[in-house]
Amino acid sequence: MNKILLYLIMLPSGLWRRMGADVTQLKAILTVKLKMDDRKPLTMGRQQPNKKKKIKYASTVAFILSFFVGFMYIFPLIVFEDPYLKLFGLYTMLTVLLTFGLVTDFSNVLVDTRDKLIIFPKPVSDRTIFLSRVLHIFIYFFRSVFPMSLMAWIVWGILYGWEGALWFPVPLFFLTLMSLFFVMGCYSLLLKITKPEKFKDVIGYFQIFFSILVFTTYYMVMPQMRNQEVFQQFDIKTISWIRYTPTYWLASCWYWVQPKAAVLAGTGWLSILAVLTPFIMLWVTVKFFAPSFIRKLSAIDGVEVATPKKTVKHEGKSKLYIRLANMFNRTSASKAGFSIAWLQTSRSRAFKMRVYPGFAYVFVYFFYLFLNTNVAFADLFEKMSQTRSHLFLLYMTSFILLNAVSNMNMTEQYKAAWIYYTSPLESPGRIMGGAFKAMWIKYYLPFVIVVTGFVLYVWGIGALIDVILATANVTTYVLILMYLGNRHLPFSMPEQMKTKAGKAVLKMLFAIIFMGCMGLAHYAIYFVWLKVLLTFISIALLWTIWDGYINTSWKQLKIAEDAY
Amino acid sequence: MEPIISISNLTKQYGDKTVLNNINLDVYPGQIIGYIGPNGAGKSTTVKVLTGVIQDYTGEVIVAGKNLRDSLMDVKRMIGYIPELAELYDLLTPREYLNFTGTLYGMEASVIEERMVKMLDSFGLSENIDQRMDSFSKGMRQKVLLASGLLHNPSIVILDEPLSGLDANAVILVKELLQRLKQEGKTIFYCSHMMDVVEKVSDTIVLIDKGTIIANGSFAELRAGSGESLEQIFSKLTMADNLLEKAGSLASAMTDNTNTQQL
Numbered sequence: 001m002n003k004i005l006l007y008l009i010m011l012p013s014g015l016w017r018r019m020g021a022d023v024t025q026l027k028a029i030l031t032v033k034l035k036m037d038d039r040k041p042l043t044m045g046r047q048q049p050n051k052k053k054k055i056k057y058a059s060t061v062a063f064i065l066s067f068f069v070g071f072m073y074i075f076p077l078i079v080f081e082d083p084y085l086k087l088f089g090l091y092t093m094l095t096v097l098l099t100f101g102l103v104t105d106f107s108n109v110l111v112d113t114r115d116k117l118i119i120f121p122k123p124v125s126d127r128t129i130f131l132s133r134v135l136h137i138f139i140y141f142f143r144s145v146f147p148m149s150l151m152a153w154i155v156w157g158i159l160y161g162w163e164g165a166l167w168f169p170v171p172l173f174f175l176t177l178m179s180l181f182f183v184m185g186c187y188s189l190l191l192k193i194t195k196p197e198k199f200k201d202v203i204g205y206f207q208i209f210f211s212i213l214v215f216t217t218y219y220m221v222m223p224q225m226r227n228q229e230v231f232q233q234f235d236i237k238t239i240s241w242i243r244y245t246p247t248y249w250l251a252s253c254w255y256w257v258q259p260k261a262a263v264l265a266g267t268g269w270l271s272i273l274a275v276l277t278p279f280i281m282l283w284v285t286v287k288f289f290a291p292s293f294i295r296k297l298s299a300i301d302g303v304e305v306a307t308p309k310k311t312v313k314h315e316g317k318s319k320l321y322i323r324l325a326n327m328f329n330r331t332s333a334s335k336a337g338f339s340i341a342w343l344q345t346s347r348s349r350a351f352k353m354r355v356y357p358g359f360a361y362v363f364v365y366f367f368y369l370f371l372n373t374n375v376a377f378a379d380l381f382e383k384m385s386q387t388r389s390h391l392f393l394l395y396m397t398s399f400i401l402l403n404a405v406s407n408m409n410m411t412e413q414y415k416a417a418w419i420y421y422t423s424p425l426e427s428p429g430r431i432m433g434g435a436f437k438a439m440w441i442k443y444y445l446p447f448v449i450v451v452t453g454f455v456l457y458v459w460g461i462g463a464l465i466d467v468i469l470a471t472a473n474v475t476t477y478v479l480i481l482m483y484l485g486n487r488h489l490p491f492s493m494p495e496q497m498k499t500k501a502g503k504a505v506l507k508m509l510f511a512i513i514f515m516g517c518m519g520l521a522h523y524a525i526y527f528v529w530l531k532v533l534l535t536f537i538s539i540a541l542l543w544t545i546w547d548g549y550i551n552t553s554w555k556q557l558k559i560a561e562d563a564y
Numbered sequence: 565m566e567p568i569i570s571i572s573n574l575t576k577q578y579g580d581k582t583v584l585n586n587i588n589l590d591v592y593p594g595q596i597i598g599y600i601g602p603n604g605a606g607k608s609t610t611v612k613v614l615t616g617v618i619q620d621y622t623g624e625v626i627v628a629g630k631n632l633r634d635s636l637m638d639v640k641r642m643i644g645y646i647p648e649l650a651e652l653y654d655l656l657t658p659r660e661y662l663n664f665t666g667t668l669y670g671m672e673a674s675v676i677e678e679r680m681v682k683m684l685d686s687f688g689l690s691e692n693i694d695q696r697m698d699s700f701s702k703g704m705r706q707k708v709l710l711a712s713g714l715l716h717n718p719s720i721v722i723l724d725e726p727l728s729g730l731d732a733n734a735v736i737l738v739k740e741l742l743q744r745l746k747q748e749g750k751t752i753f754y755c756s757h758m759m760d761v762v763e764k765v766s767d768t769i770v771l772i773d774k775g776t777i778i779a780n781g782s783f784a785e786l787r788a789g790s791g792e793s794l795e796q797i798f799s800k801l802t803m804a805d806n807l808l809e810k811a812g813s814l815a816s817a818m819t820d821n822t823n824t825q826q827l
Contacts, residue, residue: 322673332667332668332669332670332671333667333668333670335667336664336667336668339660339663339664339667340653340656340664343655343656343660343664344653344655344656347655347656347696348655413651413652413653413654413655415649415651416651416652416653416654418617418647418651419652419664419665419668419712420668421615421616421617422615422616422617422640422643422645423640423665423668423669424636424637424638424640424641424668424669424670425637425640425668426637491653554619
């Protein structure tokens with residue numbers, strides 16, 4: 001797959017040359033980058049096993065997953081009448097989600113500073129480096145766009161015959177480019193206005209902000225989408241302003257096949273804009289942004305001497321995490337696990353990026369619950385207390401814990417984990433247990449406290465048993481998941497590329513579905529005595545699994561690492 | 565005197581490849597062992613076995629009378645390891661990192677604090693003790709690693725290229741430190757490519773090539789009156805062909821090719 005895409009990418013080599021890139025170097029860089037992405041990094045003390053089949057399997061899972069996610073995109077194709085409106089809806093959805101994916105998953109590739117010692121000192125021009133990064137991301141990007149839009153492609157083929165099917169991938173190609181350069185533009189602008197040493201932090205916060213924005217928009221729009229009749233009566237003329245949006249320009253490419261169906265004036269002309277825009281954006285970014293981008297990139301992490309700004313306040317034993325570590329852990333190993341997980345999660349940009357937006361998701365859901373009720377604010381709590389939606393809220397918080405514990409093992413600095421292997425640790429389980437406690441106390445507990453306060457206020461003291469049962473269930477369930485499929489030392493596993501992460505996404509998806517089932521089961525129980533009984537059973541189960549988890553042996557750890 | 569480390573018939577294979585082939589070695593307390601060999605000779609694998617990272621080996625390793633396989637934790641407690649590449653969790657400060665590693669060795673917080681402050685002060689890092697290490701130079705990180713390896717006061721210190729990235733003053737400091745540790749009766753297992761340093765600091769030099777020990781003795785014994793430097797002895801024992809000839813063919817490789825232009 002990589003080879004074919006690389007071949008296709010290098011087809012317009014004249015264009016790349018014209019933009020100031022050295023085509024031979026460009027191809028060499030891309031070949032190496034793609035090869036490296038496909039290789040699994042080695043963890044401590046292990047030889048590279050021959051696992052070609054397993055990698056292929058992971059890619060297939062990722063493909064199937066993207067294909068099913070693609071079902072979502074046929075929605076606008078079904079609900080709208082006008083073909084241009086169908087396409088406008090599809091492209092808008094795709095653009096938002098692609099941009100989201102680009103910002104969250106590929107920022108590290110774009111601002112990767114590891115090339116500083118390898119490629120930067122070689123006689124490679126700024127434009128070649130810049131273009132290699134853009135095209136590297138484009139290849140990954142297109143690889144996920146293809147399976148994602150496959151379903152929509154099939155539907156379009158059914159609706160408009162072979163002509164439609166043949167035409168379908170063309171605007172998608174432009175769309176991918178547009179999304180890519182939009183994000184590139186944003187990043188170049190960010191680089192221009194921020195200091196290099198601050199850039200990575202700014203990017204991190206930008207990513208978190210952007211994720212929350214997309215998620216919020218999605219859930220604010222979702223309730224409106226339920227009414228299908230609204231869509232079917234939708235007239236494109238009433239929203240003629242859409243002709244100024246790039247996604248409509250892309251939709252207007254349909255003019256090449258069905259010009260008569262176009263309602264808005266100038267649709268044919270707008271299709272030219274769809275073709276030209278990505279190339280203009282490409283030219284502008286490469287011509288004007290590339291040199292400063294690379295120069296600034298070289299300055300990131302370029303400070304070799306300690307900067308006083310990054311000094312961490314030291315207040316000896318009074319530090320909160322030390323006090324908590326001592327309070328909740330008995331062994332040195334679990335204290336060490338607690339401390340490292342607490343500190344690293346506060347500082348790791350990648351961890352914050354993956355976990356922090358989740359906090360906002362819970363709040364957004366929370367407000368979504370409010371907005372969805374269509375009840376006056378004064379009666380809202382009264383109305384809510386008559387339902388049992390507090391259970392939904394209680395089980396929602398599991399997302400926080402699940403997200404935190406499943407991300408605390410991954411790091412770019414997985415090689416630093418040698419220290420665990422050379423230390424006198426009888427079993428690595430104690431470290432893992434300490435780290436789990438840290439995540440529970442640091443991320444899950446504050447949420448549970450806030451939610452409990454709210455639940456008790458609205459639903460009364462009677463809901464306390466629900467809070468206790470749900471908290472016990474969530475903790476037990478997440479621990480079972482860690483015990484069965486994620487037994488790793490904190491910050492010891494290499495991060496994986498998006499394409500290899502299919503299995504992880506699938507795991508997470510199933511985890512959330514099962515959690516939902518558990519919530520539903522809880523919903524079905526009315527007897528308080530049964531809830532009390534189940535709470536005891538849940539805590540007993542937690543106790544048993546916990547014992548197994550903290551006694552994880554080195555051998556079991558190795559098995560888990562091999563399966564990673 | 566009983567050897568503190570006794571390795572007998574140590575063999576390690578990765579698939580068909582034999583990385584360590586029947587290693588036999590005795591190291592005595594208070595000795596500095598210079599463990600040298602060309603790239604891929606098996607030095608790091610020996611170190612990984614000694615530090616307990618690799619456990620699927622054949623043969624026997626006895627450390628201070630304890631079998632490594634049976635008393636892995638006891639042996640690990642005795643060893644302080646300083647790895648070659650400055651890999652550490654650099655988002656932490658030296659204080660936090662050393663607290664973490666000290667805790668892994670089961671040390672009391674007050675002891676860690678006291679020793680760490682003294683050590684970092686000696687390394688000239690007292691001002692950086694609460695700064696995140698992601699902005700540290702390689703040498704600064706190496707100093708933190710040295711401190712982390714010595715923090716629990718090990719009786720055996722294994723150093724893998726400990727001088728890499730250190731400035732001239734720090735190199736003098738570490739060399740002096742090695743002598744002081746030796747005086748305190750600690751055993752030092754020193755892996756390096758820096759022949760001049762190995763020649764000066766080691767009591768015994770062990771030369772390993774293709775997974776086999778090909779020389780073992782003091783520098784004087786290895787030289788056997790020939791007047792050669794350790795570097796010369798090393799190349800004589802590990803290279804089948806003449807090095808000068810190789811250098812010549814390397815240089816000509818750049819000029820012989822008719823397609824290559826001078827840049």
